[in-house]
Amino acid sequence: MKPSLLVLIPLKDASRASVEAAFDVVYAPDATARAAAIAGHGETIRAVLTNGTTGLTAAEIDRLPKLEFVSVLGAGYENLAVDHARSRGIVLVSGAGTNxxxxxxxxxxxxxxxxxxxxxxxxxxxxxxxxxxxxxxxxxxxxxxxxxxxxxxxxxxxxxxxxxxxxxxxxxxxxxxxxxxxxxxxxxxxxxxxxxxxxxxxxxxxxxxxxxxxxxxxxxxxxxxxxxxxxxxxxxxxxxxxxxxxxxxxxxxxxxxxxxxxxxxxxxxxxxxxTPHVGGRSPEAITASVDNFLANASRHFAGEAVLTPI
Incomplete structure (x- = not known):
């Protein structure tokens, strides 16, 4: 059975297909869908994919009792509740180096x-x-x-x-x-x-x-x-x-x-x-970021050390 993943950021079709091949995805790329997803699926979510701007709050982490892995797609993680996640033993990774x-x-x-x-x-x-x-x-x-x-x-x-x-x-x-x-x-x-x-x-x-x-x-x-x-x-x-x-x-x-x-x-x-926050966006950069996320997630759920820890 594939792990349940909450995706909090928009993904293009190819990226979403790659992620869905490895996870049971709950896709919630906007505020309304996010609240509904956490309310409806929070008890089963084991992983979250977000970015530094979108983040993940301490209150949201508390509503995800099975959460064990969080990845930001890019290098930044300023809106991720890092200390709170670490207090739960949640593994945190970034996309450092991919874009x-x-x-x-x-x-x-x-x-x-x-x-x-x-x-x-x-x-x-x-x-x-x-x-x-x-x-x-x-x-x-x-x-x-x-x-x-x-x-x-x-x-x-x-x-x-x-x-x-x-x-x-x-x-x-x-x-x-x-x-x-x-x-x-x-x-x-x-x-x-x-x-x-x-x-x-x-x-x-x-x-x-x-x-x-x-x-x-x-x-x-x-x-x-x-x-x-x-x-x-x-x-x-x-x-x-x-x-x-x-x-x-x-x-x-x-x-x-x-x-x-x-x-x-x-x-x-x-x-x-x-320009509208596109500095890290290109087909090559997005592919590398998604591949990095998948590699980290695969290693984590196999009990191995992740490649780009926060």
């Missing part, structure tokens, strides 16, 4: 788009404008790139920066063992040093509004900020103010505090590029 290249690619796409002003140039071209009527934009190559969060994704962003002959610095809670990159012990110092501040740190209470007014002031009028981590890391009101007053030159965000709704304070601004 790193996709996120790093998207981070650089955003950086290039906002620094070179690609969206505005596209609009102007469609209206018949020629280059002589438009302002020149700065290079990306050869500049200073500051990375907030030198994890798996941050390291891949750094490699891409090296390909652009950039000088690279980073901030973590502590220096990364073995890294030859320049370390800054505060985000504000990193922002003051760099031209481009690229945010790839985990979300959660510990990093909420890490990028605040003081950091944006330090980044300065020629600086750009890119966020591919979590919306909570950047203070949206402070960012809107900095962009409106020219405190910084521009911003590109794949994530924002108001998700899934776009940030109203930024929509009218021309020095912002926005």
């Amino acid at each position: 790193d290249h996709c996120v790093a690619d998207h981070a650089f796409a955003l950086l290039l788009a906002v620094v070179r002003d690609v969206p505005q140039l596209d609009r102007a071209t469609r209206k018949g404008a020629w280059r002589d009527t438009l302002p020149m934009r700065p290079n990306v190559s050869g500049k200073r790139l500051g990375i907030v969060g030198l994890g798996h994704i941050g390291e891949k962003i750094a490699r891409r920066g090296a390909g652009f002959e950039m000088e690279i610095g980073y901030h973590n809670r502590k220096p990364r063992d073995g890294s030859a990159l320049r370390y800054f012990d505060s985000v504000q110092d990193l922002a003051q040093w760099c031209d481009f501040l690229l945010v790839a740190t985990p979300g959660g209470a510990g990093t909420r509004h890490l990028i605040d007014k003081a950091v944006l002031d330090a980044l300065g009028p020629n600086g750009f900020v890119v966020n591919v981590s979590r919306g909570s890391v950047v203070d949206t009101a402070a960012l809107a103010g900095a962009l409106t007053t020219g405190t910084i030159a521009g911003a590109a965000l794949d994530v924002y505090e108001s998700e899934p709704h776009p940030p109203e304070a930024l929509l009218a601004l021309h020095n912002v590029v926005l």
Whole structure:
């Protein structure tokens, strides 16, 4: 008999078919279905598949008495009640490493788009404008790139920066063992040093509004900020103010505090590029994430150690 799995996130047909081959699936990808699924099937659920944004609360865990395995599909797990789950002995895994290249690619796409002003140039071209009527934009190559969060994704962003002959610095809670990159012990110092501040740190209470007014002031009028981590890391009101007053030159965000709704304070601004939290989404990344989940689940239910524990 296949284990019962509660899926709390939307899955495309191919991914859902792969998961259903291994589990008795209760599919609940929205709030209404989620509540009904827990109420109707909570007594039998042994595993949950979610993501960092959707999470799983302590109260929901308490309504799943047979729960023994929880997986987030991506790397983040900020809305998963980790401590409560561990107190129950529940095995927790993530999709760390499965979409790193996709996120790093998207981070650089955003950086290039906002620094070179690609969206505005596209609009102007469609209206018949020629280059002589438009302002020149700065290079990306050869500049200073500051990375907030030198994890798996941050390291891949750094490699891409090296390909652009950039000088690279980073901030973590502590220096990364073995890294030859320049370390800054505060985000504000990193922002003051760099031209481009690229945010790839985990979300959660510990990093909420890490990028605040003081950091944006330090980044300065020629600086750009890119966020591919979590919306909570950047203070949206402070960012809107900095962009409106020219405190910084521009911003590109794949994530924002108001998700899934776009940030109203930024929509009218021309020095912002926005995408709808798609940095980690590609056919290749989703396939790798689902395969990783299935491998972890198979090992767990076979009594083996999981591959990517939280």
